[in-house]
Amino acid sequence: MIRIASFDNKRNRYKEIRQAIFFTLILILLLNTPTIAQKYQKFTLRVSNKSLLKIDLRLGESFFLEGYKAAKKEISKSTFGDTIFVFSGEILYPTAFRIFGGVDTLSINELLFIEPGSQSLEISLVNNELIINNRPSTRIENEYREFLKGIKEKNADVEIDKELFSNYVSHHKQSFVALYLIINQVFNYDLKPSSKTILAHFDKMIQKTKAYRYFQSQYFPSHKFIPLTLKDSASNQINIDPKKQKKNLLIEFWFTGCKPCYAKMKEIKETQFTDLSNIVDFLSINTDEEGVTEEACAVLNSMDLPWINLWDANAESFRKYGIIYKYPSNILIDAKGEIIGRDVDIKKLKEFLD
Numbered sequence: 001m002i003r004i005a006s007f008d009n010k011r012n013r014y015k016e017i018r019q020a021i022f023f024t025l026i027l028i029l030l031l032n033t034p035t036i037a038q039k040y041q042k043f044t045l046r047v048s049n050k051s052l053l054k055i056d057l058r059l060g061e062s063f064f065l066e067g068y069k070a071a072k073k074e075i076s077k078s079t080f081g082d083t084i085f086v087f088s089g090e091i092l093y094p095t096a097f098r099i100f101g102g103v104d105t106l107s108i109n110e111l112l113f114i115e116p117g118s119q120s121l122e123i124s125l126v127n128n129e130l131i132i133n134n135r136p137s138t139r140i141e142n143e144y145r146e147f148l149k150g151i152k153e154k155n156a157d158v159e160i161d162k163e164l165f166s167n168y169v170s171h172h173k174q175s176f177v178a179l180y181l182i183i184n185q186v187f188n189y190d191l192k193p194s195s196k197t198i199l200a201h202f203d204k205m206i207q208k209t210k211a212y213r214y215f216q217s218q219y220f221p222s223h224k225f226i227p228l229t230l231k232d233s234a235s236n237q238i239n240i241d242p243k244k245q246k247k248n249l250l251i252e253f254w255f256t257g258c259k260p261c262y263a264k265m266k267e268i269k270e271t272q273f274t275d276l277s278n279i280v281d282f283l284s285i286n287t288d289e290e291g292v293t294e295e296a297c298a299v300l301n302s303m304d305l306p307w308i309n310l311w312d313a314n315a316e317s318f319r320k321y322g323i324i325y326k327y328p329s330n331i332l333i334d335a336k337g338e339i340i341g342r343d344v345d346i347k348k349l350k351e352f353l354d
Helices: 002-031 139-151 162-171 176-188 193-200 210-219 259-276 294-303 313-321 346-353
Strands: 041-049 057-061 076-080 084-091 095-101 112-114 117-126 129-134 228-231 237-240 248-254 280-286 308-311 329-333 339-342
Touching: 095 176, 112 139, 112 176, 139 162, 139 176, 162 176, 162 193, 176 193, 176 210, 228 308, 237 308, 248 259, 248 346, 259 280, 259 294, 259 346
Parallel strands: 041 117, 248 280, 280 308
Antiparallel strands: 041 084, 057 095, 076 084, 095 112, 117 129, 228 237, 248 329, 329 339
């Protein structure tokens, strides 16, 4: 009986060891697997101002898009003297941000990342420019640093080779760093078809996030354009319906005083209109709040555009598409009435359509 009891004790001991090993492996797996909590999680960010100069700081979204607040709730700020700032709030998942000074001209022109939990960084003010001395030591920041090392750049605001980017995402399908960097790239550079391919590499976990869905709908819309009627300079009612024309339609938005808008339409007129008019119809729409004014008409006459211009006061008819957050701005509609592109680079338009 003693022998049997001893054998049973050993067997139970081996069973306990196997279970301990099993649960340890599960724990290691969970700790090293990126996850998304479908609820807001608290974070704090401690910013130390090592320059000892009196400045104010604000924490803002990385991309200046109305409605791009998918990852965070309202953020509060506490100050300790003039040198310590503590930002706290709640986020759904790791997110990108930038730091701004008390005035718009003072900012850190670099992407930073926060994740649930506590993190800290050190900054200083040099020649009226905020400089990062020490970045947060977090998993997402470490990944970002490794990414920069791989592309041999100091920050990710440069235009990144799309093939290199695509390869990175294909090997990091659950990367929030990659998600925010592709948003940053498309926001700052031309919209290329390759960006769609890169987005497709992301894991379903990333694709279900609010940030991904918002970005996809903002830049790669697939909804129908609803035909509408606007007035031309002579108050004639003009119907906009690409399906009736059976041709792609590029709509350029502008307002009086927007010199980049003038330059954009002049460029289309002088370099692209003749080559592309067989596959694309062009239309410009003025969005001045006052509607038709003498000043706007004078600008329009001076440009002598070879296409129709219509008027949409304060862009009321196009607000439902959420497209006009900066100028110059445009949308591309195909012959089926689908919005297939926003802020398309006119030089890449033929490539985009191919």
